[in-house]
Amino acid sequence: MSSYISRLRAAQSASKRLISQLTQREGKVSAFLRRLGLGGKVVAPIPRAISTTPVRKAEMADPLEHATGIEKRELLLKAAGCADPWAMRKPLRRGSGRENDPTVIPSAFDGRLVGCICLGDRFAKWMWLEKGAPKRCECGHFFVLKNVPPV
Incomplete structure (x- = not known):
């Protein structure tokens, strides 16, 4: 036991902290350490460094x-x-919809999905409109794709 205590006495601060905690307690171990001359030495714990970085919203x-x-x-x-x-604030209004005067749908691509709300229906009828000749909806209105420059 005395060799253990002599090693504790020569050890680093963590072991010295252990000795100081043992001597502060009441009991046989603390009395024994005080008789050996290890009591009364209190080692302060090493403070831990904290690093922070300031952030500014202006930067x-x-x-x-x-x-x-x-x-x-x-x-x-x-x-x-x-x-x-993207011209999405208001829906496009259907024009006259005749074959010689179709509703013009702008698109930067060769095809576009178009929904037609036919008279008397509650839901839109969707069709794939491609570049070229006008396409007819089930209700009889014609649509044609017009090329516009991309955004």
Whole structure:
């Protein structure tokens, strides 16, 4: 037991903390350590370092600097004053719908899905409209695809 205590006496601070905790307790072990001359030495625990990084909202980058592709083009259009770059605020109204005067549907692609709300129906009838000749709905209205530049 005395060799163990001599090793504890020569040990690092963690073991010295253990000795100080044992001597503070009431009992046979604390009395024994006090007789050996180990009592009364209290070692303070080593403080732990805490690191923080300040964040300021004023230094956050502009969203336009991080945007790429379609999102960047959309943000540039909004900055230029175009509040609705995709023309989705209001639905397109059906025109006369005759074969010689079809309803024009704008699209940047070769095809587009179009829904026609026919008279007397509660739900839209969907059809795939492709570039070329006008396409007729079940209700008799004609639609044609018109190319527009992409956003």
